[in-house]
Amino acid sequence: MRYFRLSDDVHVPGRWYLDDPVDPRGREVDRWQFENGAPVDIEGRLLIPIDRLGRPLDFSVTPVGGAPIVHARVASLIAKLASTDVQLLPVDVEGQPDEFFILNVTRVVKCIDDEASAEVQYWKHEDGRPEKTGNYRAVHGMRIDASKVGDANVFRPQGWLVVLLVSEEIRKALEGIGATGTKFKEV
Secondary structure (H helix, E strand, O other): OOEEEEEEOOOOOOEOEEOOOEOOOOOEOOHHHHHOOOOOOOOOOEEEOEEEOOEOOOEEEOOOOOOEEEEHHHHHHHHHHHOOOEEEEEEEEOOOOOOEEEEEEOOEEOOEOOOOOOEEEEOOHHHOOOOOOOOEEEEEOOOEOHHHOOOOOEEEEOOOOOOOEEEHHHHHHHHHOOOOOEEEEEO
16 A cells, blocks of 8 residues: 655645634634644634635645645545544635535554655754654655554654645545645655
8 A cells, every 4th residue: 555645735826825724703723733633622613714815725734733624525535435534624714605624634653664764853852842852853755664554544644743644545536536736745
């Protein structure tokens, strides 16, 4: 099985750019909670403001905290193929009649292959961040050990939660429905 980093294709011509989610009263929510690899409890339906108008995409990522925002057809596909890996939170995207969801990835897998990756850096004691000592500081050219993934189809790698990974099955399914805004890089 092959796996891919799924990211927001910022090179789509005339595309929209979304802003960070806000609660029903217009207050920003803790956007980092969508990158923790754990379920979240949200009161009320969140609103995703549009930062820059343009062509709506099926897959977009908010600027800070990287909350993936997906169209209902992408959410439906992922719910069908990876329901145990994700939490889908309905949101309203400013000015859009279609349904959208925050794709909260709740599956975390210890799978980064340090030796096969181009460069891996760890936080050191001398960096002055004792709470991070021993954790990944940077992972460049990330490669994973596919034998450690198990049955996960959508997941974040343990220790480097800023990355969203998908199986080849998910990549093919997204490409099959012509999902816009997706970019894949094999890991």
